[in-house]
Amino acid sequence: MDYFLIIDFVQSLLDGLLFGTTYALIGIGFTLIFGVMRKLNLAYGAAALAGTYIGVAATFAFDAPPPVVFLLSALGSGAIGIVVYYCCFRFTPTHYPMASLLASVGMLLFIDEVVIHASHGMPLPYPSVFREATIELGDIWVRGDLLFVFFICVVAMAVLFWLLYRTPLGLATRAVSQQPRAAALCGIDPTRVNLLTFGLAGILGGIAGAMTAAAVGVLSPIIAMGLTVKGLIAVVIGGLGSIPGAIIGGLLVGAAENVFLMLRGVTERDIYVMLLLFLFLTLRPGGLFGSTAGRD
Structure with missing residues (x-):
């Protein structure tokens, strides 16, 4: 294999892994909400974009x-x-799970339309840091802005793990996730936990949206759909309900996306990322860290 092709491959892989932490944060947000409520919030990416605006x-x-x-x-x-x-989610009937899913789809479209009208559909410049900084490792270059994105996302993940495993909020969240009725009998308010979970997941989404825009240098309404789809792909690859799986899935999606961009160009990049999703759904539908255990 040609030496320069190998260098380009390694460079694309490195950039994709650094940027993939944003997809990991989105995947974690989906996982938090699903873990606590057993429901998908398809308006999550749009909410992250709106906060970035x-x-x-x-x-x-x-x-x-x-x-x-x-x-x-x-x-x-x-x-x-x-x-x-x-x-x-708060007032939708619990006996009709599709109600909240369809409501979140409607909210996604509503937020997207509000953002498009507010920005007139035009991309806006977004501040970034360390854009001109680079670290040279032989023939490989590490972009300073991507390194900053990686650092901020890793810090956000570390803070999240501290909250989940070292604070009363994390204990209550894990209790509601595992046994909501037993948690309520122990004095934990599931509604309050759900509310705080949505707020925490929204903050993670806002960080991911901000870092995505900072890495690109512009903020555009089309980012919402990309964050939603890539975050869901990361969750499926990692295993629905697994936070470590969402992290690994996000890194894999970011790396694959950048490698496919190098090999096939921007017009075919997302096609191959979707094919990666279909491959996992066919060969390992539970994801890398998904549990196959049934209900007790």
Whole structure:
């Protein structure tokens, strides 16, 4: 194999792994909500995008620095996540699981239309950091902005694991996820846990949306669908309900996406990512870390 082709392959693989942490965060958000409520929130990617627009609005209104923009994006997505919970999940009938799913689809379309009308469908510049910085490792270059994206996403994952396994909120969340009725009998309010879970997942989505826009340098309404689809693919590959699986799945999706971009170009990249999803659904439908155990 040609030496330069190998270098291009390794470079694409490295960039994809660094950027794949954003898909991992989206996958974790899907997994958190599904783990607690056993329901999919298809408006999750749109909520992450809308929060990112809240952050970029601060740039035009107050000329806010990038850290403030990133923080506002995360908090804005968390707030929108709570709104999505009340509108699509809190009051839908529990005996009709499709109600919340269809409601979240409607919310996805609604948020997407609001964003398109607010931005006139035009891409907006988004602040990024360390764009000109690079680390040279022989013939391989590590982009400073992607390294920053990777660092922020890893820190967010570490904080999430600390919350889940070292705080009362994490204990309550895991209790509701495993046995909601028993948790309620022990004095844990499932509604409050669900609300906080949607807020926490929204913050993770806002970080992922902000880092995606920061890596690209622009913010566009089409990011919502990409985040939703790639996050769901990461969840399916990793195993629905598994947070480590969502992380591994997100990294695999990011790496595969970038490698396919190098080999087949931007017009065919997503086709092969979807084929990767079909391959997992056929050969390993439970995902890499999915559980095949039945109900007790």
